[in-house]
Amino acid sequence: MTDVKRYPFARSFTALFFLYLYLPIGVVIFFSFNENRLVSVWTGFSLKWYDSALANRALMDAVKISLTVASIATVLATSVALMAALVIVRGRDVKFRRLSETVVNLPLLLPEIVLAVAVLILFSQLGLQNGMAKLIIAHTAFCIPFAFLPIRARLQGMEPDFEEAAQDLYATPWTTFRRVTFPLIAPGVFAGAMLAFVISMDDFITSNMLNSGGSTTLPVYIFGLIKQGTTPELNAISTLIVLGSLILATTALILTFRSEKRA
């Protein structure tokens, strides 16, 4: 008898679907090895576009700015999100619990372009000139919910037994947090931080709105290159970014998987 749960075209459809997911990225990677100046005219294999990408000073500056902003924003956003999650999930008799949760998740409820306009106008009213400071403040704000959600999920999935036991043994709240709660929720904190980092690194809309000399992030720099036209160097840069994302995603997955196994 045939398996009734199986649909005749679902499998081939899914295979095509995965092709659709990966083919575009594959095309970018393929043409990054093209020797020709024209992207889609294949004339031979060459690594020269990688050389020129790696020697590109403006690109490296943009990478540095992106990494700096993303690192600082990740630390800030994860700390704020962790504190908020601890109170929202674990706190007793917290007033405005639901409202606080909505407030933490506010950036998810609005399209990013609205937030970008809002911070642009705010900074122009305040007369804030420092490009990096503007980026870090804005990135921290919209990264908070991305750090918050995995931490909240981890806390909710964890019984408070261990924490109560620690308190019964006269541990101070700080010791309980440091020795019991934090090690237990560390995978959630790590997942949240990873997500915040990736969201910050990837951000275009806000960073472009706030863009000024000396604070051009990687996506904004790439956007500028794309507007000038497609080049194999752009493909090489894209391929390097894809590689970076793959390493990051795989590391995150392996670490999360390992810690879940241990828990």
Added chain:
Amino acid sequence: MKPTDFRIWGLAPAWVIMALTLVVPIGIVILVSFASRGAYGGFDWGFSPASYAQILFEEDWDGNLAFTPQYLSIIGRTLWLAGLTTAICAALALPAAYTIAQAGGRAKAVLIYLVTLPFWVSMIVRVYAWIIILGNDGVLEKTLRSLGLVTDIDSLLFTNGAMLTGLVYSYIPLMILPVFASIEKLDPALIEASHDLYGSRFTTARRVILPLAMPGLMAGAILVFVPCLGAVLEPILLGGGKAMLMGNLIQTQFGGGRNWPFGAAIAVVLMVLVMIFLMVNALRARPEVPHD
């Protein structure tokens, strides 16, 4: 330390940051949308609905207002493309998520990893990929020509279709994951029961699988529809100047176009549209539907 302190100090940073970077600035955006355009960019404080009127009417030489559909058609196109993107994502996600859910333990984990992986790849790189594929003399055009299917085609780039392709590609993982989560919980016995009761595969899909996947589809719809309404990269790079969406219309007002009050007014309209959508969704969602 008293527990009260912990509660207040734990939440304070989040409240302060959100108030200062979001709540207050959005209030300012609303005020700016009623301000008048500054002589050298920026704006002058004041109260006039002129920016909102500009969405519907154009002022001619004599100061008469004439109806102009220009911006309304951008708002309409945005809603239409965001809706269509959401529908296509749902149609693609359902069979894919179902097949993944059917796969055994390890294969399932690998397939879910493969679905999420492109989402980790920078958005701008994923949009750029479509420029290479759809562009003039691009990969798709070359392939079609070498297969003898076409001799000469107009540029595929800078069309609604190109934008749609880019939007679906950008946001599909946000639909698959929630749909997968609800299909995975589906008890296979229900499908067998439906079959035993002489339900065809199609009937089973429509009457059993679809209703049970609904919470996931609704959650995915929110995750796809809202960012689509405010999309900026796809309309700029794939839509070009002729096929604008609200996202790049707003963007232009703060860049080259430099009409901040008008940009703020469009942003307010966008915000209201999103709120209406989220409210309708919240009202439709039944109590048993998990809301995250």
